[in-house]
Amino acid sequence: MPSKHIARLATGAVAWLALxxxxxxxxxxxxxxxxTAVAIGLSPQAAHLRFTPTPAIPEAQxxxxxxxxxxxxxxxxxxxxAVAEVMxxxxxxxxxSRSSGQEWAKFSLESWGxxxxxxxxxxxxxxxxxxxxxxxxGAMYFNSARTNGYNFWQSAPWAFAGSLTWELFGEVWAPxxxxxxxxxxxxxxxxxMLYRVSSLTLKNEATGGERVVREVAxxxxxxxxxxxxxxRGEAWKVSRTPPEWRQSTxxxxxxxxxxxxxxxxxxxxxxxxxxFVTAEVVxxxxxLDLSKKPFSFFSAEVTLAxxxxxxxxxxxxxxxxxxxxxxxxxxxxxxxxxxxxxxxxANPVIEFGGQGFYFGPVIGHRPTKGPxxxxxxxxxxxxxxxxxxxxxxxxxGRDYDYGIGLGGLADVRLTWAGLAQIGIYGRYVFEPxxxxxxxxxxxxxxxxxxxxxxxxxxxxGADFNVLRRWSNYYDRAEVSRKNNELRLYxxxxxxxxxx
Amino acid sequence: MRRLRLLLLLATAGTAGCADxxxxxxxxxxxxxxxxxxxxxxxxxxxxxxxxxxxxxTWNNPAERATVYHQSFLPHGYTLMVMFDAVGIVVDSTLLxxxxxxxxxxxVPGTWTVLLIYSGAWGRAQFSLxxxxxxPPPAEVRTSxxxxxRPAGDRRSRSGLGALVTWAKEADDKHRRG
Numbered sequence: 001m002p003s004k005h006i007a008r009l010a011t012g013a014v015a016w017l018a019l020x021x022x023x024x025x026x027x028x029x030x031x032x033x034x035x036t037a038v039a040i041g042l043s044p045q046a047a048h049l050r051f052t053p054t055p056a057i058p059e060a061q062x063x064x065x066x067x068x069x070x071x072x073x074x075x076x077x078x079x080x081x082a083v084a085e086v087m088x089x090x091x092x093x094x095x096x097s098r099s100s101g102q103e104w105a106k107f108s109l110e111s112w113g114x115x116x117x118x119x120x121x122x123x124x125x126x127x128x129x130x131x132x133x134x135x136x137x138g139a140m141y142f143n144s145a146r147t148n149g150y151n152f153w154q155s156a157p158w159a160f161a162g163s164l165t166w167e168l169f170g171e172v173w174a175p176x177x178x179x180x181x182x183x184x185x186x187x188x189x190x191x192x193m194l195y196r197v198s199s200l201t202l203k204n205e206a207t208g209g210e211r212v213v214r215e216v217a218x219x220x221x222x223x224x225x226x227x228x229x230x231x232r233g234e235a236w237k238v239s240r241t242p243p244e245w246r247q248s249t250x251x252x253x254x255x256x257x258x259x260x261x262x263x264x265x266x267x268x269x270x271x272x273x274x275x276f277v278t279a280e281v282v283x284x285x286x287x288l289d290l291s292k293k294p295f296s297f298f299s300a301e302v303t304l305a306x307x308x309x310x311x312x313x314x315x316x317x318x319x320x321x322x323x324x325x326x327x328x329x330x331x332x333x334x335x336x337x338x339x340x341x342x343x344x345x346a347n348p349v350i351e352f353g354g355q356g357f358y359f360g361p362v363i364g365h366r367p368t369k370g371p372x373x374x375x376x377x378x379x380x381x382x383x384x385x386x387x388x389x390x391x392x393x394x395x396x397g398r399d400y401d402y403g404i405g406l407g408g409l410a411d412v413r414l415t416w417a418g419l420a421q422i423g424i425y426g427r428y429v430f431e432p433x434x435x436x437x438x439x440x441x442x443x444x445x446x447x448x449x450x451x452x453x454x455x456x457x458x459x460x461g462a463d464f465n466v467l468r469r470w471s472n473y474y475d476r477a478e479v480s481r482k483n484n485e486l487r488l489y490x491x492x493x494x495x496x497x498x499x
Numbered sequence: 500m501r502r503l504r505l506l507l508l509l510a511t512a513g514t515a516g517c518a519d520x521x522x523x524x525x526x527x528x529x530x531x532x533x534x535x536x537x538x539x540x541x542x543x544x545x546x547x548x549x550x551x552x553x554x555x556x557t558w559n560n561p562a563e564r565a566t567v568y569h570q571s572f573l574p575h576g577y578t579l580m581v582m583f584d585a586v587g588i589v590v591d592s593t594l595l596x597x598x599x600x601x602x603x604x605x606x607v608p609g610t611w612t613v614l615l616i617y618s619g620a621w622g623r624a625q626f627s628l629x630x631x632x633x634x635p636p637p638a639e640v641r642t643s644x645x646x647x648x649r650p651a652g653d654r655r656s657r658s659g660l661g662a663l664v665t666w667a668k669e670a671d672d673k674h675r676r677g
Contacts, residue, residue: 103572104597111574114621118575124594172574395569395593395601 067205069240077149085144085224086162089137090170104172111172122435123176126397131186131344131353131386132317134179138163138187139194143224146195152294159187178402178435181384185355189342192295193319196283198222199245202229207238247296248289250495251282255461257489259305263348265481272348274306276315276487286374287333287364290325294340297322305347312346320358333364341380347483350467352429352443354405356382371414378409385431387443390471390479392436401436405429407443422450439473451491463487522619524552538562543625547617549576554615560584562630565603565611569596569626576619580626585609595624602635 097105123130141162145155163183167175201218203211215235219226229235255278263270284297298321305315318341325337339358345351360378382405389401407430413423427445447465467483525531525544533556534541540558565582573595582591584606591603595615615624 104574114575118621119619121575174575395596395599 067238067240069204069242071204071234072240072242075149079148081228082145082148082150082158085148085227086141086158086165089140089144089162089224090166093137094170107169107172112169115168115172115175118174120177121174122178122402123173124394124396124398127346127351127353127386127400128314129397130178130182132314134163134182135186135190135342135355137166138183138185139191140187140224141183142187142191143195143222146191147222147225147228152192155191156188159191160184163187178384178386182355185340185383186342189319189321189340189355192321193298193300194222195225196247196295196298197281197300198225200247200250200283202241202245204234204237204239204241211236247284249282249285251280252494253280253491254278254494255280255487255489255491257461257487260484260486261348262484263481264483266477266479268481270348276303276305276489278303278489284322287335287362287366290322290335290337290362291327292322294323295321312351314344315347317344318342323357325362328361333362333366335362336360337362337376337378339378341382343385347467347485350443350469350483351388351400352386353400354382354385356380356385356405358409360408371416373412373414375412376409380405380407380409380429382406382429385429387429387431387441387471388469389436391473391476401431401433401439401441403431403433403435403440405431418453418456420450420452422448424448437473437476439471439476441472442470444468444470447485453491453493457492459491459493461487461489461491463489521549522551523547523549525550525554525617538630540628541625542615542627543623545623547573547576547620547622547624550617550620551576552617554617556613556615558611558613558628559609560611560628560630561608562632563605563608564631564633564635565591566629566631566635567591567593567601567603567626568629569599569601571595571622571624571626572597573620573622573624575621576617578618578620578624579614579616581614581616583612583614585611587612595626602631 094105094107138159142155142159144162145158146152150158160180163180166183167180198218198221201214201221203214206214215226215229218229226235255276257276259274259276261272261274263272278301280299280301282299283295284292286297286299289297298319300319301316302314303316304313306313320339320341323338323340325335328334328336337358337360340355341358342355344353346353358378358380360376362376362378363374365373384402385405386400386402389399392401393399407428409425409427411423411425413421415421425445425447427443429441429443431441431443433439433441445465445467447463449461449463451459451461453459463485464487465485467485469479469481471479473479525547529544529546529550531544531554532542535558538559538561540556542556544554567580571578578595580591580593580595581589582603584590586607586609588606590606590611591601593601613628617624
C-alpha cells in the first residue's frame, strides 16, 4: 500500500478518534432532545440540535466523587512554564525548518533588527497556510497559557504575544499584519474550542486502555495540554474529573452524503458532483449558556468534500463561540449576545476566511407544545478577512484579497423535539480591499436546512445553499459568481438523540 | 503599570516598523553576476540593502517558453521580474520567489528582455532561466499576474508593492515606446 494511503488512513483514524472520543466522554448517560436547541445558525450546514443529558445515572456514581479532585480548584498559574511553552511553540518549527536548510529560519541579531525597523508586509502564502495553519499555530500559543492556569481572557494576550514574537524573531521574513491578526484571533477561537473539546475527551477516573485512548486523543486535539498532563503526571493519575470539564448539553454528529455544486457566472457554467463528510459539535445551550463564561456555548463544524481541488478538500471549518450576553427584558430567553468567530470556506466560488465578532439580539421561544423557535440578527466585524480574488495572483500561491469584513447574519430555526429541525439563514459580508487588487467584494450566503431523525441515532438531512460573490475592481471588469450547493445526507448523532 | 509598559513597548515596536532608511542601488559589493551556460541564464545579486532600481537583462531563448527557477531570498521589499519575448510582448510578470519554479507564457523565440524591478529589496536575488520546449506540466502551472495587480497612477498604491507595480507599468510603457 502506498505510503500516502497509509498516511491518509492514519489521518482518518486520528480524526475519528479525535471526534468520537469527546462525545463518548459524556458517559453512559441517556440523552434527550430537549428543545429548540439548535440553532446557533453559525454555519449554513449545521443542524444545531440540542441534547440534554437525562440524569439516569447519578453524577456522583459516574464521576466518582469520593476521589480527590486536584484540578477542580482554581489552578495555580505557571507563568514561566507558559513562557517556556510559547517559546517552544516558536522554536520547534524554527529548528525543524533550520535543520532542512531553510534560510528564512536562520534568524540573527541583524534579522531581528530589520524586522523591528523595516516596514511590515502582507504575505503571499496560499489560503490554507494563512487562513488555517496560522490560526492553528495561534491555538497552541493560547493553550500555553490556558493549560497553565489562565482563564480565557487571560490567555488571549498570549496568542498575540506568541504571534508577535514569531513574526519579529522567529523567522527572517518581514512581519506580516495578516499573519499577526489570523494567528491571534484565530488562535483564540480555535484554542478555546480545542481546550474545551479536549476537556470533554479527558476522564480522570478512567484507567487502562480507555485512559490511554482518552489521553492520546486529548493530546492530539490539544498538544500543549497533552504535554503538560504528561509532565505533571496528570495523564495517569486517577482523580475526579472537574465538573466544569463537562457541559450540560452536548451534541455531535457526522453527516455523509452527496454534494452537488453548480457554479455560474461570466463564462462559467459548471456542475460538480461529489461526496462529503461533515463532523459537527454543538457545545452548550445556544440560549441558556450565552451569558456564562466565554465559549460556554460554541459550535464547530468541519467539512471535507471530494468535488473540490486537492488544495480545497478541507472545504470548510467554522467555529463560533459565545463571549457573553445580557438579558433583554425581564426573564425570558431574549438576549443581546456577543460571539467570536472563525471562518474557513474554500470552494470554487467563495474561498472566504477570517476571524471576527458577532453581536446582536438572540430571540428564543420554548413553548411546552409545538416547535421551539430561535432567531438571531447579528452584526459582524472581521478585522482581517480574505476573499478569493480574480486579479491578485502570485506565484507563491496567494489568490485572494485581504480587507476588513463588515456584515451580518439572520437565522431562524424551528425544532420539533425528538423529531425534526428546519432552518433558514442569510449572511452578508462587505469587504473593502486593503491588500490585493483595489476594489471591494460582497458575499451573500443564504439557504435552508432540514433534518429528520429515526430512533435518535440515524437521520436524513438536506441542505440547499446559495453562495454569491460580487467583486468590483478598480479599473477592471467586475466579476460575479453564483454557487448553488445541494447536500443530501445520512446523519448519525453522537450520543443518541432521545426524547 | 507593568502592563502599560509592555503595551508601550509593543506600540514602539509596531511604529518602528514605519521607519525607513537610505535607498540604495546595486553596487559592486553586491557581486552582481549574469552567467550564460548553453541556452540557460543564471542571475545573482547578493547582500541587497534597501535597493530600488530597474535592472535589465537580455537572454537568447530558442524556445517559446521559459522555465524560471527561483532561488531568491528577499525577506524585505520586493523584486518584480517582467519578461518580454522577441517582439516585446509580456510573457511573464512575477515576483522573485524563494525556492519555486514558474513558467512563462508562450512567446516568440529570440532575444528576450528581462526587467528586474527592485523596490526596497533586502537580501539576495537569484534565479535561472531555462528554455522550455512544449507546455509546462499541468499540475505545476503557476502563471502569475503581478503586473495586473495595481493600475499605474492608482493613488491607493502606497505600499512598496503598489509602487513597484506602478513602476513596472511605467517601465513597460517605456519599453514599448522603444
